[in-house]
Every structure is written in structure tokens, then in C-alpha cells.
Amino acid sequence: MDEFGLIATYFTRPARHAAVRLGVGDDAAVLAASGQEHVLTTDTLVAGVHFPDAAPGFDVGYKALAVNASDLAAMGARPLGFLLSLALPAIDETWLGGFRDGLFRLADELAMDLIGGDTVHGALTITITAIGEVPPGEALTRAGARAGDRIYVSGLLGEAALGFLMRAGRVTLPEEFAPQVLARLDRPRPRIAEGQALRGIASAAIDVSDGLVADLGHLTHASGVGAALDLRRLPLSDAYDAAFTTVGYDAALTFGDDYELVFTVPPERLTALHGVAAKVPGGFHYIGDIVAEPGLVFRGGPAGYAPATGGYAHFRS
Numbered sequence: 001m002d003e004f005g006l007i008a009t010y011f012t013r014p015a016r017h018a019a020v021r022l023g024v025g026d027d028a029a030v031l032a033a034s035g036q037e038h039v040l041t042t043d044t045l046v047a048g049v050h051f052p053d054a055a056p057g058f059d060v061g062y063k064a065l066a067v068n069a070s071d072l073a074a075m076g077a078r079p080l081g082f083l084l085s086l087a088l089p090a091i092d093e094t095w096l097g098g099f100r101d102g103l104f105r106l107a108d109e110l111a112m113d114l115i116g117g118d119t120v121h122g123a124l125t126i127t128i129t130a131i132g133e134v135p136p137g138e139a140l141t142r143a144g145a146r147a148g149d150r151i152y153v154s155g156l157l158g159e160a161a162l163g164f165l166m167r168a169g170r171v172t173l174p175e176e177f178a179p180q181v182l183a184r185l186d187r188p189r190p191r192i193a194e195g196q197a198l199r200g201i202a203s204a205a206i207d208v209s210d211g212l213v214a215d216l217g218h219l220t221h222a223s224g225v226g227a228a229l230d231l232r233r234l235p236l237s238d239a240y241d242a243a244f245t246t247v248g249y250d251a252a253l254t255f256g257d258d259y260e261l262v263f264t265v266p267p268e269r270l271t272a273l274h275g276v277a278a279k280v281p282g283g284f285h286y287i288g289d290i291v292a293e294p295g296l297v298f299r300g301g302p303a304g305y306a307p308a309t310g311g312y313a314h315f316r317s
């Protein structure tokens, strides 16, 4: 099978969005202008760096799209489609079929069309460029947080960390928790509906890819403010509680890969937020406040608590 056969066999199917005037199979894709603003983001996953060489194709395909879609969620965008650039060391049809199934599983859930890309011979590397849209001027950014805003997170923190540490043999969890933490690591669910619902409510937003401390740091830096986090308010699962003596707060604060949204809300929009939160399974979690003084302070934990330098980043696959 050559490059063109591979694309025809695995990656060609009809587009669902009318805006896709031309998709896979020509020199470039054509998207109709819609009166909306386009939101574009790209991420690359390298085997042996971002995922283990032996990872199942399904999980790699699912997660490659998920991490990109999560950036669309953080912008409050509605997903439209994506470009896929795939470097493969060889054509392994079992792996490729799994990859395609995982990729399209999430693409179907999020109503995203694959509209083009490239396939080359090389070390296993996946680059996806995702495209979404927002009403003009309504994209959520990192830059709008002000002192007095509340900080929220859209769901549990540290679950992906537990999945990674459990698989690496660094934490032991009761068996019943394994499926939940591995699913969060391998098949994160981008918070697409939540991101769109937060347009006009959140003053700033970001997704948790590098860890709450790092990503909230990007948000406060861009906004020119600081943050006070209340450790007692961090949304941690029963699985996390079971591992707490080993991982402390650090796994929830510094590992990342959770793909939850962290966002800020001005006091006058809290009523609107509560209306939205009522429709979100599990709701949103108030975890701290934006303050004028730059930097990050921790409340409610052991005296003088701060995450270990570098945290769990060196465990990341």
C-alpha cells in the first residue's frame, strides 16, 4: 500500500459540515467563510516522548485529536475539522486501523471533519491542526482575568497522573479505580460544550495540559495578575484520596494531561455561571481567587506548602 492507497483506505469519508467545500484528496482543503471567526491550533505527538512506543493505535488516535480539541474548548470554539500529518515507520495495518478508529471515534463525538493532511515515512509522529469557529470577538483567551475574579476548574484533577503513575508501578491503587484513571490518561474528554457555554461568562480560560500550576501561571501572566489557590477545594476523586499519602497535592497540581478547563469568572457573572454549571455533570469547582499581586500562593494546605520543583513532569510519557 502506498501513501495514496493508505489515505483512500483509512482516512477518506464524507464531510458532515457544509462549510467543508473541499476535504481530503485535493492539493488543499476549502472552508467556506461563515461570518464566524476561525480558531486554529496545532499539536504534535511523538512516539517515545508523548506516548509509549507500544501504546495501542486506538488510544494514540483518540488522544492526538483530544489534545487539539481541548485547545479549541479553551477558546470557547465550536469544532469544525482538522488536518492530520502522519509520519509512520512502516504500514502496520492493525495499528493503523486502531489509530483510525480512535481518531474517528472522537471526531464523531465532536462532529469534526478530517479535511486534509499528509502522510510520510519516518519515526512515528502525529501532528494535528484543529479548526473551530466562534462568533466575532467572543473567543475566550488567557488575558482577561482581574483581581477579585473567582477561579474554577471543570472537573477532577490528577486522574491522568494517577493513571500514569499506576501504570509505571509508582503508586498502588485499589483495583476498582484502575479503569477510571487509565481512561483519563488514555482517552481524555475535551470540554467542548463547557467551553462554548462559558463564552460571555469566563473572563479568561486555559486547558490543563501541563499541570494546574503551570497552566494557571500562563493565564495569570497573560492577564497581569496573580492567584491564590485553596488546596482544600481541589476536586480530587476517591482514587486520588487512596493515593494521597504517596502523591500529596503534587500530582493534581503539576502533572497535567487532565484536559479540564481552568477559567476565571467576575463576581457579577456568578449567577450566569451557576445556570451553566447546573447542566454540567459534576458541575464546576471553585478553587481559588485572582489577586492583584503576581505569583501563585497556596491556602489551606500544610504551612509553607509548595509543589516540589518540577513536580511530576519527569514522569510524563
Ligand SMILES: [Mg+2]
Binding pocket: 070, 071, 074, 206, 207, 209
Ligand atoms: Mg492549551
